[in-house]
Amino acid sequence: MNGTIVSAAARGMLAKDEPWLVNSVKLTKDWALNQLRRWGFSKRKGTKAARKSSTNLAMVKSRFSQCVRSDVEKYEIPASLIINCDQTGLSLVPSSQWTMHPTGAKQVPIAGIDDKHQITALLSVTADGSLLPPLVN
Numbered sequence: 427m428n429g430t431i432v433s434a435a436a437r438g439m440l441a442k443d444e445p446w447l448v449n450s451v452k453l454t455k456d457w458a459l460n461q462l463r464r465w466g467f468s469k470r471k472g473t474k475a476a477r478k479s480s481t482n483l484a485m486v487k488s489r490f491s492q493c494v495r496s497d498v499e500k501y502e503i504p505a506s507l508i509i510n511c512d513q514t515g516l517s518l519v520p521s522s523q524w525t526m527h528p529t530g531a532k533q534v535p536i537a538g539i540d541d542k543h544q545i546t547a548l549l550s551v552t553a554d555g556s557l558l559p560p561l562v563n
Contacts, residue, residue: 429458436461509558511550516562518543 433453440448462468480486498508519538527534550558 429455429462432458432461505554506552506556508553509550510553511548511558513546513548515544516547517541518545 433455436453436458437448440451494508497503519541521536521538521541523536523539546563548561548563550560552558
């Protein structure tokens with residue numbers, strides 16, 4: 427939620443309930459931020475992405491599986507041509523947060539820990555269980 431949303435919601439409520447007030451009331455950014463503070467909100471930096479959940483995941487999975495089975499039967503697709511794949515990032519300089527260092531040291535430097543260079547690997551397997559060679563880019 428932010429000041430823009432609060433202002434838009436207030437403007438909408440005014441337009442619905444008191445349309446004659448819409449043009450005479452100035453809903454400023456400061457007003458909206460003050461409202462948010464009064465409601466107990468403060469400006470915060472996000473620490474992680476919100477989880478996305480699907481309430482109908484079982485139905486979506488079932489429908490997808492049914493479509494795949496239908497097409498496999500309809501077009502007589504052999505199991506060796508049904509491929510499941512996924513990609514992953516591989517660090518060019520593998521590193522860890524942990525290292526061995528003399529006890530009592532104030533600073534523990536780790537070489538390459540700030541290197542974010544990666545390549546992408548695509549790993550694939552067929553429905554008959556064959557592992558395909560990885561594609562690396």
